[in-house]
Amino acid sequence: xxxxxTRRMPRAVRxxxxxxxxxxxxGQRGYTAASMxxxxxxxxxxKPLVYLYLNSKEDLFLAVIRREAAAxxxxxxxxxxxxxxxxxxxxxxxxxxxxxxxxxxxAWSVLHLQARTHGxxxxxEAAAMRAAIVTFVTQLIAVAARDAHRDPDLPDxxxxxxxxxxxxxxxxxxAWANTADGIGARQAAGTLMNFAWAxxxxxxxxxxxxxxGE
Amino acid sequence: xxxxxTRRMPRAVRxxxxxxxxxxxxGQRGYTAASMxxxxxxxxxxKPLVYLYLNSKEDLFLAVIRREAAAxxxxxxxxxxxxxxxxxxxxxxxxxxxxxxxxxxxAWSVLHLQARTHGxxxxxEAAAMRAAIVTFVTQLIAVAARDAHRDPDLPDxxxxxxxxxxxxxxxxxxAWANTADGIGARQAAGTLMNFAWAxxxxxxxxxxxxxxGE
Numbered sequence: 001x002x003x004x005x006t007r008r009m010p011r012a013v014r015x016x017x018x019x020x021x022x023x024x025x026x027g028q029r030g031y032t033a034a035s036m037x038x039x040x041x042x043x044x045x046x047k048p049l050v051y052l053y054l055n056s057k058e059d060l061f062l063a064v065i066r067r068e069a070a071a072x073x074x075x076x077x078x079x080x081x082x083x084x085x086x087x088x089x090x091x092x093x094x095x096x097x098x099x100x101x102x103x104x105x106x107a108w109s110v111l112h113l114q115a116r117t118h119g120x121x122x123x124x125e126a127a128a129m130r131a132a133i134v135t136f137v138t139q140l141i142a143v144a145a146r147d148a149h150r151d152p153d154l155p156d157x158x159x160x161x162x163x164x165x166x167x168x169x170x171x172x173x174x175a176w177a178n179t180a181d182g183i184g185a186r187q188a189a190g191t192l193m194n195f196a197w198a199x200x201x202x203x204x205x206x207x208x209x210x211x212x213g214e
Numbered sequence: 215x216x217x218x219x220t221r222r223m224p225r226a227v228r229x230x231x232x233x234x235x236x237x238x239x240x241g242q243r244g245y246t247a248a249s250m251x252x253x254x255x256x257x258x259x260x261k262p263l264v265y266l267y268l269n270s271k272e273d274l275f276l277a278v279i280r281r282e283a284a285a286x287x288x289x290x291x292x293x294x295x296x297x298x299x300x301x302x303x304x305x306x307x308x309x310x311x312x313x314x315x316x317x318x319x320x321a322w323s324v325l326h327l328q329a330r331t332h333g334x335x336x337x338x339e340a341a342a343m344r345a346a347i348v349t350f351v352t353q354l355i356a357v358a359a360r361d362a363h364r365d366p367d368l369p370d371x372x373x374x375x376x377x378x379x380x381x382x383x384x385x386x387x388x389a390w391a392n393t394a395d396g397i398g399a400r401q402a403a404g405t406l407m408n409f410a411w412a413x414x415x416x417x418x419x420x421x422x423x424x425x426x427g428e
Contacts, residue, residue, distance in 0.1 A: 030331070030333065032332075032333070033333075087423070113330060113331050114331065116327060116331070117244070117327050117328065117330070117331035117332070118246075118331070119244065119246070119247075157394075157397065158405055158408075160390075160394075161387060161390065161397070161401075161402065161405035161406075161409075162405060162408075162409050164383075164386045164387050164390040165383035165386060165387055165405065165406055165409045165410070166383070166409070167386060168382045168383045168384070168385055168386020168387065169378075169379035169380070169382045169383040169386070170382070171382055171386070172378045172379060172381060172382020172383070172385070173375060173378050173379055173382065176374075176375065176378040180371075180374075183371065183375070187375075188375065190423075191372055191375035191376060191379065192375075192379055193423045194372075194376075194413065194416075194422055194423050195375075195376050195379045195380070195410065195413050195414065196379070196409065196410075196413055197413065197423045198412065198413040198415075198416035198422075198423055199408065199409050199410055199411065199412040199413025199414070199415075199416070200409065200413070201412075201413075201416075201423075202408075202412035202413070202415075202416065208408055208412075209301070209404075209407045209408050209411045209412055209415075
């Protein structure tokens with residue numbers, strides 16, 4: 001907004017630049033290999049300033065996870081319009097998810113891979129974000145099932161399992177779309193809707209699949 | 215097979231005991247926190263003997279990944295009988311997968327979480343196993359689509375995307391079933407079939423889901 005690049009940038013702006021640089025370095029090199037030197041250089045600031053603002057590599061990584069987790073969950077929530085029918089709510093939610101992960105591949109790599117396996121408190125933050133998305137999807141499915149009025153017996157633990165399956169499928173497709181050539185957000189979302197919705201749709205309509213003759 | 219516990223156990227048997235202990239320690243504590251002392255103690259051998267047989271913590275971790283990846287892919291392949299109709303092939307494959315991951319939760323934690331994020335060569339081994347399973351599932355879906363003769367235009371990249379979605383959903387449900395109370399392998403497989411098969415089944419029958427009025 002008309003801000004001029006000077007050395008006397010507000011702290012909040014500088015901090016966001018450091019976080020932007022950190023997302024790229026952590027996402028592309030991994031948490032262990034990432035160095036504060038590289039992050040400072042990419043952000044165009046001195047290393048002592050990074051330490052002054054963000055305290056340590058651990059705190060910087062945690063700040064990155066928190067910022068990117070909030071951005072992703074917010075993008076998905078904003079994509080879903082509650083006044084729409086169930087399939088469109090899901091479609092727009094998935095589209096928002098895949099558009100966000102395609103635009104921010106390094107952030108997705110941090111959240112999906114790096115954050116989960118370098119112990120606490122990182123794994124806890126990543127797990128909390130995932131749990132929030134699973135809860136959101138669980139509610140979408142539960143409301144859709146109630147709207148459909150066809151399967152009042154769809155038990156809670158089954159709805160929870162369906163939400164876990166959907167989130168896992170979306171995670172897998174996001175990683176695939178970000179590495180395969182020419183797979184866009186729209187195509188990934190379309191593939192997942194064709195995989196999931198007709199399946200969920202059949203369930204809502206009371207058409208279950210049953211194990212063969214058992 | 216009538217083997218007697220003695221100090222003069224064959225090397226191959228001792229090695230398997232060390233690998234068994236390593237799976238538990240790596241799976242429960244994570245790669246970084248796992249110590250060779252703990253692994254040797256759990257295996258009931260001296261630490262020098264672990265180094266003599268397996269060389270280093272890195273080599274031991276790699277040996278664990280290779281053994282457990284081979285066991286999981288073999289279990290899934292063995293579960294699928296090629297003479298069955300497509301839905302049963304998928305059902306038995308999923309059941310074999312969830313039964314294996316439920317019986318070997320530490321091995322699943324090593325393959326799904328630990329192996330993927332501690333750099334090479336571990337990530338490469340885990341990725342190779344996952345790619346082999348995705349290829350296997352891709353072939354299952356392609357054969358099912360061909361058998362159905364309904365959607366000759368299901369393009370290769372869409373089949374690949376469906377396989378990625380299915381594998382991601384299965385990974386997510388395996389982690390969920392191993393942590394949620396009272397969710398057995400059969401229930402996880404049933405939930406995924408109800409999520410996936412009716413969806414894939416609709417696709418095979420040429421009933422696609424399309425984005426709304428766009």
